[in-house]
Amino acid sequence: MHFMNSLQAAWQRNHSLVCVGLDPEPAKFPAHLKNRADAVFEFCAAIVDATADVVCTYKPQIAHFAALRAEEALERLVAHIHARHPSIPVILDAKRGDIGSTAQHYVTEAFDRFQADAVTLNPYLGRDSIQPFLDRADKGVILLCRTSNPGGADFQALDCGGEPLYLRVAETVARDWNTHGNCALVTGATWPEELGKVRAVVGDMPLLVPGIGAQGGDVEAVLKHGRSADGTGLMISSSRAILYAGNGEDFAARARDAAIELRDTINRFR
Numbered sequence: 001m002h003f004m005n006s007l008q009a010a011w012q013r014n015h016s017l018v019c020v021g022l023d024p025e026p027a028k029f030p031a032h033l034k035n036r037a038d039a040v041f042e043f044c045a046a047i048v049d050a051t052a053d054v055v056c057t058y059k060p061q062i063a064h065f066a067a068l069r070a071e072e073a074l075e076r077l078v079a080h081i082h083a084r085h086p087s088i089p090v091i092l093d094a095k096r097g098d099i100g101s102t103a104q105h106y107v108t109e110a111f112d113r114f115q116a117d118a119v120t121l122n123p124y125l126g127r128d129s130i131q132p133f134l135d136r137a138d139k140g141v142i143l144l145c146r147t148s149n150p151g152g153a154d155f156q157a158l159d160c161g162g163e164p165l166y167l168r169v170a171e172t173v174a175r176d177w178n179t180h181g182n183c184a185l186v187t188g189a190t191w192p193e194e195l196g197k198v199r200a201v202v203g204d205m206p207l208l209v210p211g212i213g214a215q216g217g218d219v220e221a222v223l224k225h226g227r228s229a230d231g232t233g234l235m236i237s238s239s240r241a242i243l244y245a246g247n248g249e250d251f252a253a254r255a256r257d258a259a260i261e262l263r264d265t266i267n268r269f270r
């Protein structure tokens with residue numbers, strides 16, 4: 001199914017705008033998992049199985065797996081999500097971007113090797129670096145626009161003919177790159193007013209919003225500035241605050257509690 005259709009269906013079915021980021025850090029795993037050979041897969045799969053009815057997407061972060069030589073666990077994890085929870089789309093958080101010939105390999109990596117439904121990309125190399133992803137019309141292409149980190153403004157806020165660069169990115173993606181309707185943007189929860197400026201220029205385009213939870217973004221402000229006309233339009237992502245809500249044998253149940261609390265807080269402001 002087209003990423004945008006499955007995202008909209010998941011928003012409705014689970015009445016949730018929560019995206020759970022899957023960022024495994026073995027040092028934070030519960031003690032009973034730490035010495036297990038397949039701990040990365042077992043940890044992430046348990047979180048997924050405990051939260052699949054309260055989220056709209058999952059977002060595994062590729063470096064967290066690659067640094068552990070656990071790409072094969074990531075392949076199995078995405079296959080597990082597709083098999084057990086087929087209604088929940090998977091975003092591979094890879095933030096790729098390179099010249100067209102190399103970009104083609106990143107397309108194969110994200111969509112054929114890892115079987116992701118969408119991927120995060122850095123638009124800095126321009127249209128031709130993104131075109132091979134845009135051509136996969138059924139896949140989501142999620143472009144960095146105004147990132148959540150403190151240094152996000154170093155370049156993204158630079159004046160670009162009277163407007164900040166991040167708004168130029170938003171306008172260009174909405175006007176020129178979204179011909180297949182498969183684009184979305186990353187706008188950090190830590191900059192809610194800028195998120196609102198992006199919303200004003202992109203209509204109902206989905207926004208991936210990391211930065212609540214561990215980075216301190218404010219849910220009410222995100223909804224106020226970022227929701228679309230029908231009260232959706234957002235994938236509000238939280239990784240550490242959900243994954244490591246508990247570190248005992250009941251870690252998955254604690255993660256579920258944290259995801260439900262976030263879903264309900266978000267829904268109060270929709």
Ligand SMILES: O=C(O)c1cc(=O)[nH]c(=O)n1[C@@H]1O[C@H](COP(=O)(O)O)[C@@H](O)[C@H]1O
Pocket residue numbers: 021023059061093120146147148149186187188210211212213214215237238239240241
């Ligand atoms: O693309 C992302 O997901 C992302 C964009 C951004 O602007 N800020 C940001 O923190 N992220 C990702 O979100 C995750 C951190 O989420 P927390 O643990 O909830 O803070 C990491 O995987 C980051 O790579």
